Amino acid sequence: MTDEIVSQTDRGYRATGIRKSYNDVAVLRGVDFVVKPGQIHGLFGHNGAGKSTLMKILAGAETPDSGALSVDGSPIAFRSPAEALSHGVACVYQELRLIPALTVAENLFLGREIARNGMRDNRRMRAHAQRLLDEYGIDVRATDLLRDLSHPDKQMIEVIANLDRNASYLFLDEPTTALSGAQAEGLLARIKQIALAKRIGVVLVSHKLDEVLGVCDDATVLMAGRELFTDRVGPTTKQRIMDCIVGEEHHESPRSQKKAQDRDAKSAITVRNLSNPWLRDVSLDAKAGEIVGIYGLAGSGRTRFLRALYGLDRIDGGRVEMGGRAYRAREPIGAMASGIAYLTEERKKDGFIPAMSALQNVVLSTLHRYSRFGLVQHASAHAAAEALLERMRIKGQVSSRITGLSGGNQQKVLFARIIQEDAAVVLLDEPTKGVDIGAKSDIYAIIRQLVEDGRCVIVVSSEEEELLEICDYIYVFKSGVCREAPLAAADLSIGALRKAAWA
Known part of the structure; x- marks a missing residue:
């Protein structure tokens, strides 16, 4: 289909009526979505809204159960990310797919190395890589090792690697999660410049409204697998998104109301100003016989906090006490010996x-x-x-x-x-992930029995209803920072919890 006969209406990468279920659980329920050349489209929604699944389908990593995809009006179906990339559709995930021990040039040509007489031509690869770096304004050398680069530069290396493979549509999953405000602003400015100059259609999946809306042309909000609205970005867009995500749901837990009046029990674990590459000055106090929830959006640091307490991630600063004694585990065996148990989010892995x-x-x-x-x-x-x-x-x-x-x-x-x-302290990361309703009820009973036996339970969960159902207090994490005072679960609604994470 030539440019002359492709109408403005048809231009773009379009998804129509996309549906997807896993184990009879509907994740996407007839979603429509379109990104236009030269424009940036923001995709928003709370945890579990269906954003990641939609992006995977658009990038060829998943196939829809029903619905249709088209590029410039021509129907298309991808069976793999490689096939999607061959049609100009690429995705840069939150966890970059680069190799730290290789040079920038080697990473740019990963899987498509330039050869001469059957041998890799490093000179041509370095020269072409340096031209790309100069063209896109990346102030690094092709011979630099990737591990020595800043995180924004690493992200840009993956972006321009895809653009050099003739990507026309680029999906970026939480691109600013690990960045400071200034770094995020710089990265997004580069992306905006590339979108305009190269006529690239860009989709940004993000929880950071203030950062991302400034470069977006359009915005879409998903909720429970449905598209709530799509519109041009304007002065009222942020408030509309907040209203959609926060909602008006309300939930009270009689158990939490009873427990919320009593925090005089002995502290099982006390954390003060814990810091590492993913967390900044996190403080938290959890009592014996208490269920403390941790809520936050993807990349907020909630899982990293549990990993640090269990010795899976390093602790660079701050103080942790258990039962009034200093505690710091450098590996899980030390955590177990000190009385900490940990349930990982990825049970199969x-x-x-x-x-x-x-x-x-x-x-x-x-x-x-x-x-x-x-x-x-x-x-x-x-x-x-x-x-x-x-x-x-x-x-x-x-x-x-x-x-x-x-x-x-x-x-x-x-x-x-x-x-x-x-263990005296039990750390649970998404304890009911991927289980049915009956098993979920059994697990809640097990958790309650743990605290009745005098243990302290700290729960990370993406499900607001779950935290309000079983927790006494909830701490909210955002961008590696924890709000100082815990929220009493008895006083919270789902909307208030979401607002605390998004505000």
Whole structure:
């Protein structure tokens, strides 16, 4: 289709009636979306709104269940990101896909190296890379190692690598999450300049309204997989987006109201001014017998905080005390020895060993209790684990591989391991992610039993309803910073919680 016969209405990358479900859960419900050449389109919505899924479909990483995609009026269907890129559609994710140990030139030509006589032509690659860097105003050398660059420059390397592959439409996932205000402003200004000069259609997925709206031409808001509105950006756009995202929902928890009046219990863990590359001066106090929630948008630092407490991420500054004593774990084994247990968000990747049974996974961190003269008494260990799994109503063959269990039962196995560890402080990252309603109810009961036994539970969750249902207090994280005072869950609505994270 030539430029002469493509109408202005048809121009652009268009999605129509996109639907997508996972395990019978609808994530996108008939979404329409379009990005035009030379324009920047902001895509907004709270956690779970469907933004990431829509972007993956547009970039070829997922296929829709129904709906249609078209470029300049011509129908198109992608089976992979590589196929999408061959048609001029590229995506730069929050986690950059570059190799720190390689040079800038090598990263720019990753997977498409220039060859001469069957050998890689480093001289031509460096020369072409330097021309690209100069053209786009990136003040680095082609021979610099990527690991020595600033984060904004690394992002621009990935952007121009895609542009050099003739990308006409570029999707950027939370591009300013790890940047300071000045860095974010500089990066977005570059993106705007490129969009205008090269007639590139850009989609920005972001939670940072003030930063992103300044460069956007259009804005779309998703809520629960539906498009709430799409409009040109103007003076009232920010308020409209806030009104859509915050909503008017209200929720009260009688349990939280009862607990909110009593914070005189002994502190299980106290954090003061904790800092590292992802967190800035975070302070928090959690009591024994209390459920403390942590809420924040993607990239807010909520998971990084749990990882730092468990020794998975470093702590550069600040002070942590457990039971009034100084605490700092440099690795998970130290955290466990100090009385901290951790449930990862990614259970299949980091939570269990797939080749082991449910019974073996339960006792994995407490085998020393069942050892005698250096030998593990497997019968005793498995008997204890089996009794615990039965008490937790785990259905299935617990002596077979854990991968044979449902997602909800796999998660309950990980909770059984936490109970076995008998920790004073329990860190839970998205504890009900990917489980059904019945399993979710069981997990809530397990969490409540943990605090009734005198433990302290700190919960990270993207589900506002969940935090309001089970927590006593909630801390809100934003851009690596935690608001100083916790919010009493009994006094909160979903709208108020979202407003605290977005404001």
